[in-house]
Amino acid sequence: MHASDKLPRHVAIIMDGNGRWAARRGLPRLRGHEEGAESVIAALRVCRDRGIRYLTLYAFSAENWRRPRTEIAGLMGLLRRFLHNREAELHRDRVRLRVIGRLADLPADVRRDLRRVIEGTSSYRNYHLILALSYGGRAEIVDAARGLAMAAVEGRLDPARLNERVFRRFLYAPDVPDPDLMIRTSGEIRLSNFLLWQLSYAELYFTPTLWPDFREKEFAEALAEYARRQRRFGALA
Numbered sequence: 256m257h258a259s260d261k262l263p264r265h266v267a268i269i270m271d272g273n274g275r276w277a278a279r280r281g282l283p284r285l286r287g288h289e290e291g292a293e294s295v296i297a298a299l300r301v302c303r304d305r306g307i308r309y310l311t312l313y314a315f316s317a318e319n320w321r322r323p324r325t326e327i328a329g330l331m332g333l334l335r336r337f338l339h340n341r342e343a344e345l346h347r348d349r350v351r352l353r354v355i356g357r358l359a360d361l362p363a364d365v366r367r368d369l370r371r372v373i374e375g376t377s378s379y380r381n382y383h384l385i386l387a388l389s390y391g392g393r394a395e396i397v398d399a400a401r402g403l404a405m406a407a408v409e410g411r412l413d414p415a416r417l418n419e420r421v422f423r424r425f426l427y428a429p430d431v432p433d434p435d436l437m438i439r440t441s442g443e444i445r446l447s448n449f450l451l452w453q454l455s456y457a458e459l460y461f462t463p464t465l466w467p468d469f470r471e472k473e474f475a476e477a478l479a480e481y482a483r484r485q486r487r488f489g490a491l492a
């Protein structure tokens with residue numbers, strides 16, 4: 256098999272470094288987020304061209320609520336603009352938009368726009384764009400545990416039969432396969448509470464490139480590196 260044939264089915268990205276990109280240019284942080292939105296479009300294009308069917312993007316973490324209100328408002332506005340400007344393309348490429356996270360935390364107008372696009376694209380199966388919004392990995396596991404405990408109390412689930420497959424059913428997007436490749440930009444080497452359950456056997460790729468500079472070429476380099484990795488899952492090669 257040619258190395259380039261080894262493609263991840265699911266790529267997850269921690270899109271980090273927008274603020275630093277802006278600061279280096281003496282620009283407001285929001286300009287960095289806007290430029291980062293262009294990298295999102297580039298990443299979507301790469302996935303479409305290569306046939307990578309699942310792309311999960313960490314767009315706003317549960318911890319990001321600690322940022323100044325103006326930055327949060329700017330990010331929410333940018334998300335709404337992105338949905339508005341890109342909706343037609345999502346339909347054209349038959350991309351199903353999905354969201355993971357505590358959506359109830361989001362402003363009502365953002366929720367409304369998300370709902371419209373999520374429902375409008377829900378029948379598509381070619382590509383899945385999964386946005387992590389107000390997302391925390393521990394919160395997801397706790398939410399799953401709550402759902403599970405409720406099911407047990409209501410007699411729908413026998414605790415003795417709990418296993419990893421059953422637990423997974425209570426996660427935010429149970430049918431989505433685990434990421435094969437996790438990319439984090441901006442030089443930070445940490446998970447920042449991203450997909451703690453799902454990343455257990457992902458290949459991890461860290462690059463100093465800031466997210467607004469992470470375009471087709473940089474994504475291609477990450478995919479080339481992934482193709483060189485040997486995944487063993489604990490077995491012998």
Ligand code: IPE
Pocket residue numbers: 270271272273274275276314315316319330441
């Ligand atoms: C990532 O860029 C985008 C979000 C977290 C929403 P940052 O805003 O974290 O950029 P830096 O890390 O400050 O450079």
Ligand code: IPE
Pocket residue numbers: 269270271272313314315316319443445447
């Ligand atoms: C992680 O980036 C969250 C997103 C990219 C949405 P942060 O910039 O918020 O993470 P920390 O604070 O460096 O861990």
Ligand code: MG
Pocket residue numbers: 271272273
């Ligand atoms: Mg950051």
